[in-house]
Amino acid sequence: MGWLHNQTVFLTGGGSGLGRAIVERFVAEGANVVVLDVDEEQLQEIDADMTLSDSVVTVQGDVRSLEANERAVNTAVREFGSLDVFVGNAGVFDDNVTLPELPADDIETSFKELFGINVLGYLMGARAALPELVESEGQMVFTASQAGFNADGGGILYTPSKHAIVGIVRQLAFELAPRVRVNAVAPGYVPTDLSDAEALGGKQSIASADTFDASNHPLNIVPTPTDYTGAYVLLASPQNSRPMTGTIIQADLGRSIRGITEVSGRALEFVTADIET
Ligand code: NAD
Numbered sequence: 001m002g003w004l005h006n007q008t009v010f011l012t013g014g015g016s017g018l019g020r021a022i023v024e025r026f027v028a029e030g031a032n033v034v035v036l037d038v039d040e041e042q043l044q045e046i047d048a049d050m051t052l053s054d055s056v057v058t059v060q061g062d063v064r065s066l067e068a069n070e071r072a073v074n075t076a077v078r079e080f081g082s083l084d085v086f087v088g089n090a091g092v093f094d095d096n097v098t099l100p101e102l103p104a105d106d107i108e109t110s111f112k113e114l115f116g117i118n119v120l121g122y123l124m125g126a127r128a129a130l131p132e133l134v135e136s137e138g139q140m141v142f143t144a145s146q147a148g149f150n151a152d153g154g155g156i157l158y159t160p161s162k163h164a165i166v167g168i169v170r171q172l173a174f175e176l177a178p179r180v181r182v183n184a185v186a187p188g189y190v191p192t193d194l195s196d197a198e199a200l201g202g203k204q205s206i207a208s209a210d211t212f213d214a215s216n217h218p219l220n221i222v223p224t225p226t227d228y229t230g231a232y233v234l235l236a237s238p239q240n241s242r243p244m245t246g247t248i249i250q251a252d253l254g255r256s257i258r259g260i261t262e263v264s265g266r267a268l269e270f271v272t273a274d275i276e277t
Pocket of ligand 1: 039
């Protein structure tokens with residue numbers, strides 16, 4: 001019997017990457033999962049996967065829509081009888097774009113799309129799930145990011161959007177205690193198909209596992225999406241994380257303890273030597 005035996009989970013962005021790995025791990029831990037994702041093809045793949053089909057129901061829709069999120073919650077209650085966990089996870093990237101690079105006329109459209117999916121989408125899912133989670137004394141788990149704590153884990157849109165998730169976790173943990181716990185996982189690099197917002201071109205811009213330079217990170221490993229799933233199990237499991245709310249687990253290969261030492265002054269010593277006095 002797994003840690004999530006008899007738990008019903010509603011997860012967004014389960015069609016690929018981290019979300020897909022969480023779905024597989026949660027099912028292995030005994031959960032039933034409703035997946036909301038915009039990508040029809042990815043959902044059909046899940047529907048066709050015999051290892052998942054007894055425990056997973058897919059719903060196609062956009063996380064920015066309250067109606068789509070409510071449809072997923074209603075599906076969970078209809079198919080599995082209740083809802084215990086909401087995992088807000090669907091997101092898009094910004095191609096590391098800087099403010100000077102972003103054409104001034106494009107800022108508003110790109111901002112609305114990226115913040116719509118990454119921030120509003122989490123609020124819509126949380127709001128749709130709330131009545132059922134209050135009933136079940138359940139939990140919310142969000143995918144934040146190391147970009148929610150540090151610069152240069154994304155560009156001028158993605159980084160502030162992930163900082164906003166830190167605020168959502170803390171504020172909701174405060175608002176919903178003691179009935180509903182609210183926590184998050186802040187991953188570092190994960191090799192996935194994470195795509196830029198359509199307004200920024202929509203291409204996949206996260207380094208692939210074979211091009212990622214792990215030596216920039218203290219742990220010096222190339223992680224898989226599955227490597228991150230244990231933190232989600234911990235936070236979704238009432239037995240394992242009962243005293244935790246407002247907690248954000250930083251699972252970032254040690255990146256944030258190291259900082260960017262490459263430009264910390266050693267190069268400046270050479271520059272100073274060349275300066276004529
Ligand atoms: P991914 O693209 O593999 O998965 C994201 C999923 O979200 C996809 O299935 C996609 O179809 C879905 N999605 C996108 N927009 C949607 C919308 N409007 N409505 C419904 N579904 C939508 O990428 P991933 O890396 O697995 O991303 C999952 C989460 O992890 C995101 O919140 C991302 O910001 C976060 N994250 C990723 C990394 C990384 O390095 N890949 C690091 C830290 C955090």
